[in-house]
Amino acid sequence: MPEFSHSDYLAILLSLKISLVATFISLPLGFTVAYLMTFKRFKGKVALDVLVNLPLTLPPVVIGYLLLLMLGQNGWLGKWVLQPLGIKLIFTWKAAVIATAVVGFPLMVRSIRTNMEMIDRRLIQVSRTLGASRFDGIFTIIIPLSLRGIIAGSILMFARGLGEFGATIIVAGNIPGVTQTIPLAIYEYVSSPKGDSLAMALCSVSIAISVIVLVFYEWFGRKMIKRK
């Protein structure tokens, strides 16, 4: 077994950190979008649906490039919002978080939405006749009843984030110890002449993390079914 360098350990930690942060920041927005798509009627609903699901079908490299155009120094968001505030995102781990969030977002929304669509609308009506405001109903009825989807969606998104490569390498680069995640480190080892064994070792770590996450996902799913 080859020995990992300090930057390899950092890559493992960074992968976990980026996936975790991306999942947490996506959660409120993912829930809101799923709620709107499930319970509200509004103009542009189809457009929002397409936009949310677009990252599922677009090559991640395209997403990365579009993010680069948007967040870069000459991008509209970079130039008019980020620069005046003194925020630099491109080629930082935060850019990797954004790339991971965008790519995994549709998985989270779909999972939450699938659960939300199973909620009987009458339950929400009942809660309102019992004195609960819309906001109250969201916290006491909708969130508890879509909790399975929220947690499953978060796990799925986290797992997807661990494998994120294409969009991340475009917006965050491949800087060891700074933006290099497990997939990027593997890519670098595979590209170097004597890196096969280290690439394989990192692959093993990646497989181990994925297996743990998926086993947890299955265990959680069964537990929720039993509870039901």
Place this chain on the structure above:
Amino acid sequence: MELRVSAKKQLGKFHFSADFEIKGRKIGIFGPSGSGKTTLVSFIAGFRSPDNGSISLDGETLFDSSIGINIAPEHRRIGMVFQRSQLFPHLSVKNNLLYGYKRCHAIYRKIKPDEVIEVMQIGHLLKRGVSNLSGGEKQRVAIGRAILSNPRLLLMDEPLSAIDESLKLQIISYLKNTCDVFDIPYLFISHTLLEMRIMAEQVLSIAGGYVKGMVTAEELARGEMRNSGGYTNLLNLTGPHRVSDVYEYRWGSQDIFVANNGGPPATLFELPARNVILFKRHPGMVSTRNFLKGVVTSIFDMGTTVGVELQLGSEKLVAEVTKKAANQMDIKIGLEIFAAVKALAFKPLFRSREP
């Protein structure tokens, strides 16, 4: 309770139009499926808004399209019991019951949880999850939950339609007794005549999206008797005590004997008008246990037969006889007559609360 509704709504090809004012505490809304009953209920509860019109309850405007008022459902203080129990599946029975109570302002908390739990007989269920309850238990919890929100009006939208036939009488007895105990004004929506007669004093009749008018439950029963296989008397008897193989009840100033059907004695009974036999004179010894003396107060057409309404002390009883028999007996208003009813002719419904 005073409710005023003036509402119009176009729903695809279905046009709903209502303009009425009702005062009372036990109001029925009767009409066939698809007549607009649920649309009306959703306007009153605030789930839907009319295209135009106004709705007010006890003088407070709940909706008025002309001045842009539309009070949110949670501020209307109108409780609801749906066709299915609609219990919150993630909460225990106790937390379901208290959901509305906790959100009810302290000044309105007149009905307390312990009282409702006792009347609905659900004390043993409190710690259980709702998925383990039977259909009847679920609906009892749902009724208790709605009542505990201390509404000023309770809407019951066909609350028995999704329940097994065998449980309907049990649930309606809880509904009636609970509403009587806590004196909550209600609108009871149904397309079943018997339910309407048990629950309502006044009935708003709806058909094809229009309100046909307001009648008493008795008038409705007479109007619907051709569709419901004849007229059926509904008798509320009191104070049963067992005498040999029958139960003896009081009905106004009369004694009534009802056959023992094995179970605990009911107090509300159905008696088909065609099971009442009329005699001009007392025939002497007969096997019929109930021989009641009364005066004819009205005679009404029932198609091929006639209904003869008798005043028996403070109570009224309808007998259905053929037109030929009525002519031969020369039945007229004011005639003194005897009605014979077999103890076996009564169909027990349930035991209602003693007044």
